[in-house]
Amino acid sequence: MVTIPGPIDPPPRLLMGPGPISAYPSVLRAMSAPLVGQYDPFMTAAMAETQELYRGVWATSNAATLLVDGTSRAGIEAAMVSLIRPGDRVLVPVFGRFGHLLAEIAERAMAEVHTIETDWGQVFPPSVIEEAIVRVKPALLGLVQGDTSTTMNQPLDEIGAICSRHGVLFYSDATASLGGNDFEADAWGLDAATAGLQKCLGGPSGSSPITLSERAVAVIESRKKIEAGIREPGDPASPDFVRSNYFDLGMILDYWGPRRLNHHTEATSMLYAARECARIILLEGRDAVIERHRVAGAAMLAGVEALGLVVFGDVAHKMSNVVAVEIPEGVPGDIARAALLDDFGIEIGTSFGPLHGRVWRIGTMGYNARKDAVLTTLAALETVLARFGVAVPAGGGVDAATGVYAEAP
C-alpha cells in the first residue's frame, strides 16, 4: 500500500544559490489561475502577449520570440538541433560547465564539434573567438553568456559582428544571465538565444524563452516537415528534417504563429508564469531590474570580501547576480551550507567539476536581488563562519553591503 502524503507544504527558504531562486510571489499566484483551452481566444491572446513581453526582455524585434516547453536546456537543445544539420561544424568556446553542455548537445545533434577552452574563472577576448572562427569555419557559434558554474559573464557585444563577417550563425545561452545583466539580442547580432525562468527572471524552472533572428528562422523553415497526422497537401516535408519532433522549432513556430498548427499542448500554467516574469520585469523597467541586480551583486561582493572571503575568478567579468567564494581552509563546505539551511532557512550553492568542494556560489537574483535578502544572508553567513572558527569581523559583511546600498543611485 502506498502511504499517501499530505498536500505539498514546503519549508520557508530564502534561495541565495545560483538558481533556482525564490520566485516572485506574483509569479506563484499566476500559476494558480484556472486553465483555458489551447485555442481559446484568451489563450492565443496570452501567448501573443507573452511573445511581445519577451521581445522587451530580449531587446529584440524578432517575430520568432516564444517559449519552449521544458527547462532551460530544452531551449538550448531546441535551438541547436533546429539550427545544426548533421555534419555541420560547430564551435563552442568553453569557460565552464555549460560550455561543455553546449558541446555535448551539438555532438548529440551529430555536429562536428570544435571547442576552445579557457581556465574556469576567465572569459574569452573577442579576438580569440574570431581566430577560432577563422580556423574552424563553423556553421554555428554556440556561446554561453553567463556560466553559473564559474559566475563569469562572457562579453557578447562584439561577437555578432564577428559572426556576421564570417557567415556564422550566432547562438547564445543566456539562462543564468538574462534579466540580471545586459543582453541586447538585436544590437549584438544574435541569431538565437535561450534562457530559463529560474534565475534572474524570478520564476520556476520549466519554461524556456527563446528568440530567433530572421536568418535563423530561414534555416529552420528550410528544414520544415509537418507531421503526417495533420499534414495537408502542399505542406512541407523536407528530407533534411530536424531529428527531434519535440524540439523542431519549425513546428513550434507554426503552433505559435497565425496558423496555430497543433504541435504540443502548450503548458498553460508555465505560460502564465513566464508571462508574469516578463510582465513584472517590464513594469519595474528592464534597465531598472538590471541595475537592481548590479547593486545587489555589488553589495554581496563587498559583504563577502569584508568577511575575509576570497572571491573566485575575474571579478571584472563576473555576472551581477552570483559570486563564487573560496571555502575557507578548515571549513567543511557542505556541513556549513547545511547549517545555513537548517538554522536560517537560507540556501547557498556548491559547484561542479574542478570547483566542486572548492567554492560556494551565492546568488542575488530575481526576487531575491533585494537589500534585506543580501543583508540577512551576510549576517547568517558570518555566524556560520564563526561557528567553524573563521575569524570574521563582527557585522563586517552587513556593514559593507549596507555601504554599497547607501551609495547606490
Added chain:
Amino acid sequence: MVTIPGPIDPPPRLLMGPGPISAYPSVLRAMSAPLVGQYDPFMTAAMAETQELYRGVWATSNAATLLVDGTSRAGIEAAMVSLIRPGDRVLVPVFGRFGHLLAEIAERAMAEVHTIETDWGQVFPPSVIEEAIVRVKPALLGLVQGDTSTTMNQPLDEIGAICSRHGVLFYSDATASLGGNDFEADAWGLDAATAGLQKCLGGPSGSSPITLSERAVAVIESRKKIEAGIREPGDPASPDFVRSNYFDLGMILDYWGPRRLNHHTEATSMLYAARECARIILLEGRDAVIERHRVAGAAMLAGVEALGLVVFGDVAHKMSNVVAVEIPEGVPGDIARAALLDDFGIEIGTSFGPLHGRVWRIGTMGYNARKDAVLTTLAALETVLARFGVAVPAGGGVDAATGVYAEAP
C-alpha cells in the same frame, strides 16, 4: 513601446473538450507553493514521494517511475529516443493521429518504421498486432492506448504477452487514457509507458509521467553517457549514446536516482502539480476514479444519443473520458462551438485530419468527470443545437444522463 498587460485573469471556462481540461483546484493551489532548492532535502523527498504516488497510478512496482519535464509528447520522445537505436525496426499500429505521431518520432529517431493502419474509429485485435510483429520483427512496438483524435481505447491487456513471446519492447502512450480507464503497467507487461497531466489526471500540460520496466532500463543503461562537464573517471560514455541530451533517460534516471547527478533543473512547480494530481487520485482511490470516469462517460454518451446525435466509432472500444459525435447536417460546427464558449463558457473540441469539421469531441475527464459538468454541458448543447434548427427533445439529454447517474452503483 510595449503595452504592459495586467496580471493573468482567465475567463471562467468549463473545459469539456478532449483536453486540456479544467484542473483540480487543489492542483492549481499546489503550483503556487514556494520553491525550494533542487537538492533541498524537502525537494528530493517530494521527488521520491511523487515517484511512489505514480507507481500507484500506473499500477507498477517499477523503480524507474518518474517525470519528464515537458508536455506529454516530451515523455513520448524521451521513451522512444532512449529505447530506439538508429536503424532499429519499430512497429506502430496507427488508429488515429497519435499513432502517426509515434511513427513520426520513431522516424526522427532514425528507426526503420513499419506501420499498420485501421480505419479511424476502430481498434486492432491482438492477433493483427501479433501477425505484424511476426512479419516485421521489430525491436519495439509503439502503441497508443487512447487516441483522443478518434476516442478509441486500444485493448493492451494481451499485447505484453505477445511482445514478450517475440522479444519485442512494448511501449504505450497513455496520455489520453491514464486515470480514466484501466491501465496495468505490470500486469499487462509494459516496458515503457508515458502520459501527461492535462487529461484524466486533472492537471496542466507540462509534465509527463513515465514508467520503465527493468528490461527497458537495461537498454537505456547500456547506452549511457554522462556529460563531460560533470563526468568522473570511470563514468560511462557509451559510443551508442542517445541522440538527445534532454531526453536521455539514462541521465534523467541518474538525476532522480540516489546519485542525484545534475541534469536539468527539475521544474519544481510542475512537480508539485504532478504530485498533487496523483495524490488526490490515490486519496479518492484509483479504481474509484476510473469508475467515476466510466459513469460520467456513460452519462454523456446517453445524453448525446438522447439529443439525437450520432456517435462516431466503435462505441464498445471508446475511452470512458471522451465521446465523438457527428456534427448534424446544417450545423456550422465551429460557430456552434463558439456559441457554447461565448454564451455558456463551455468548451468542446473539434478534431484532426479526416475527422476535422466532421465530429465534435466532448470530454468528461479529471475534475470535470462530474455530474454537474455533464448535465450543464448537455443543457447548453441542447440550446445551441436548437438555435441551429436541430430538432432536439426538450431536456432529453439531461434526462438520459440523469438516468445513468441514478442507476450508477
